[in-house]
Amino acid sequence: MAEGNWRNRGKVLLGNEAIAWGLVEAGATVLTSYPGTPASEILATAQKIKEDEGLNIHAEWAINEKVAFEIALTNSWLGGRSAVMMKQVGLNVALDPLTSAAYTGVKGGFVIIAADDPGPYSSQTEQDSRFLAFFAKIPVFDPANPKEAKEMVKKAYELSERFQLPVMLRPTSWVCHARQGVELGDIKQWEREIHFQRDPTHWAAPPRLRFKLHGELNSKIREIASFNEITPVMVPKKAEIAILSSGVPFAQTYDVIRSLGLEDELAFYKIDMPFPLGSKIQKIAKSYSAILVLEETYPLIELQLISRERVKGRLNGTIPSEGELTAEILAHTILKLLGRKTPKTLPKPSEGSPPRLCPGCPHRAAFWAIKKALPKGIYPSDIGCYTLGINLGAVDTFLCMGASVAQAEGFYLSFKRAGMEIPSICATIGDSTFFHAGIPPLIDSVHQGACFILMILDNAVTAMTGGQATPASSSLVKEIKIEDVVKGCGVEFMRVVDPFDIPSTIAAIKEADHFSRLERRGVAVLISRYPCPLYFRKSLVKRKVIQITDRCTGCMRCVEKFECPALEKGKDDMPVILSTLCQGCGTCFYVCPKGAIEIMEK
Ligand code: SF4
Numbered sequence: 159m160a161e162g163n164w165r166n167r168g169k170v171l172l173g174n175e176a177i178a179w180g181l182v183e184a185g186a187t188v189l190t191s192y193p194g195t196p197a198s199e200i201l202a203t204a205q206k207i208k209e210d211e212g213l214n215i216h217a218e219w220a221i222n223e224k225v226a227f228e229i230a231l232t233n234s235w236l237g238g239r240s241a242v243m244m245k246q247v248g249l250n251v252a253l254d255p256l257t258s259a260a261y262t263g264v265k266g267g268f269v270i271i272a273a274d275d276p277g278p279y280s281s282q283t284e285q286d287s288r289f290l291a292f293f294a295k296i297p298v299f300d301p302a303n304p305k306e307a308k309e310m311v312k313k314a315y316e317l318s319e320r321f322q323l324p325v326m327l328r329p330t331s332w333v334c335h336a337r338q339g340v341e342l343g344d345i346k347q348w349e350r351e352i353h354f355q356r357d358p359t360h361w362a363a364p365p366r367l368r369f370k371l372h373g374e375l376n377s378k379i380r381e382i383a384s385f386n387e388i389t390p391v392m393v394p395k396k397a398e399i400a401i402l403s404s405g406v407p408f409a410q411t412y413d414v415i416r417s418l419g420l421e422d423e424l425a426f427y428k429i430d431m432p433f434p435l436g437s438k439i440q441k442i443a444k445s446y447s448a449i450l451v452l453e454e455t456y457p458l459i460e461l462q463l464i465s466r467e468r469v470k471g472r473l474n475g476t477i478p479s480e481g482e483l484t485a486e487i488l489a490h491t492i493l494k495l496l497g498r499k500t501p502k503t504l505p506k507p508s509e510g511s512p513p514r515l516c517p518g519c520p521h522r523a524a525f526w527a528i529k530k531a532l533p534k535g536i537y538p539s540d541i542g543c544y545t546l547g548i549n550l551g552a553v554d555t556f557l558c559m560g561a562s563v564a565q566a567e568g569f570y571l572s573f574k575r576a577g578m579e580i581p582s583i584c585a586t587i588g589d590s591t592f593f594h595a596g597i598p599p600l601i602d603s604v605h606q607g608a609c610f611i612l613m614i615l616d617n618a619v620t621a622m623t624g625g626q627a628t629p630a631s632s633s634l635v636k637e638i639k640i641e642d643v644v645k646g647c648g649v650e651f652m653r654v655v656d657p658f659d660i661p662s663t664i665a666a667i668k669e670a671d672h673f674s675r676l677e678r679r680g681v682a683v684l685i686s687r688y689p690c691p692l693y694f695r696k697s698l699v700k701r702k703v704i705q706i707t708d709r710c711t712g713c714m715r716c717v718e719k720f721e722c723p724a725l726e727k728g729k730d731d732m733p734v735i736l737s738t739l740c741q742g743c744g745t746c747f748y749v750c751p752k753g754a755i756e757i758m759e760k
């Protein structure tokens with residue numbers, strides 16, 4: 159067992175760090191993930207603990223969430239404890255093994271951590287992963303703070319092993335990224351003996367046996383529901399209305415009730431495991447004239463309550479059907495329910511300034527070149543920092559991981575079927591996203607004879623989620639070359655370009671467009687390769703010194719259309735270059751229509 163000087167000491171941790179400690183202390187030996195906010199720090203922390211404590215743990219950034227799920231699950235089938243972590247939309251990618259694993263069950267404890275993003279702040283959807291636990295029929299814990307998240311990891315393993323079932327922990331952004339003092343315990347570096355026990359009735363069950371397994375799963379869920387507890391937090395005798403809550407809304411509601419001084423008027427209960435609910439919770443719900451359910455983001459507890467006529471929440475419009483339950487919304491809802499005066503308008507959170515690509519970002523240069531080369535093109539894009547190419551007019555669509563390639567194929571096939579002129583189509587996808595979900599649609603596109611340009615924006619890192627390595631950039635394990643993958647998909651046109659060499663990049667895009675659109679010879683792939691300046695500072699440090707000359711007319715095209723944070727409107731409404739931010743990439747040289755931005759000799 160590894161020992162360290164952290165032992166039995168409290169430490170202020172981020173929620174995701176607390177979860178990582180919970181996993182390691184619980185003896186998990188295989189941990190897998192795909193980066194995605196708000197979940198990314200869980201595996202990163204586990205990797206650090208592994209390194210610091212010299213633990214024998216396999217902690218892997220997998221190529222996507224489905225693969226991550228299947229690797230971790232397999233260790234549980236061998237009897238080891240495992241966990242897979244992802245953001246909520248990642249669980250969509252892993253839904254196939256999730257639903258099946260609920261039927262097959264597990265041997266060693268298996269915990270799925272799906273971090274949700276009510277709001278949403280950094281996601282395409284604000285979907286509720288607890289619903290996918292409900293859909294797959296597995297129990298789900300909903301922590302209200304980092305400390306609870308850590309404790310629930312332990313409970314999840316105990317439940318998983320007792321019922322031989324995957325168990326989900328669903329933290330939301332405010333748990334993942336909140337800080338709290340957490341007690342650290344012993345690290346159980348269990349050397350459990352793992353063993354593959356052949357059991358075709360579970361691990362390889364044919365369809366008819368799956369029916370039996372479904373029955374077993376239902377029995378497990380019924381039994382778990384029978385002991386699922388509800389915690390009374392405030393139960394004044396005269397209360398006729400009760401609030402049932404879980405997760406972050408519980409913590410918020412607690413504060414709101416106290417700040418409004420309503421402790422003697424409302425009953426307040428906490429639910430740790432929102433699925434499966436059992437008779438104890440139903441009984442409490444029946445004993446009040448009205449039940450207000452406060453949960454994020456979908457009405458999971460609400461839907462399971464049998465006394466429907468008394469239940470108020472998202473379904474009957476008592477609270478909004480979408481978005482976070484902020485303190486303002488909660489106060490408004492609770493006061494209204496009690497027949498009290500409520501403020502006429504709810505304060506609106508400040509919008510903040512819109513996100514932009516960083517100074518010296520190679521994606522900005524690539525997008526500028528695309529717009530220059532194909533001004534009338536259609537630009538499907540994908541999930542990553544480069545969605546911000548929308549501000550430069552070089553992104554028309556993004557849907558989900560890998561969709562840029564399939565949508566480029568879709569655009570081509572639809573225009574072709576309609577007998578219309580086919581426009582230039584230039585899809586963009588990041589290196590990590592290409593590995594995650596871009597390869598199957600590229601194979602399909604080549605196979606179907608679709609004709610478009612695919613630009614792979616290779617900045618050697620998964621930048622948006624904290625700088626995780628991609629299969630092409632990790633030096634710890636075997637590197638996979640993007641060029642080899644592209645060739646292996648059957649692509650016949652491929653060029654690697656330096657996006658900061660704008661004239662050459664424009665020429666390559668035009669050549670690719672000629673190949674794909676005019677000659678109709680298939681998909682043309684361009685790899686726009688330059689390391690992210692945020693993670694590889696040395697690669698960009700002051701390549702060029704830039705100055706704005708007196709030819710500048712103050713049109714502000716460089717500030718407004720180009721959006722480099724190092725270019726700002728200064729005194730006298732004239733642009734200035736902020737030397738502390740400027741990376742010297744030189745891209746703005748190409749932007750000024752007056753030729754007023756010059757590159758100086760160093
Ligand atoms: S685009 Fe050129 S002319 Fe216009 S403000 Fe910028 S530097 Fe001046």
Ligand code: SF4
Nearest residue numbers: 518722740741744746
């Ligand atoms: S050189 Fe121009 S585009 Fe590049 S970081 Fe500096 S101001 Fe921005």
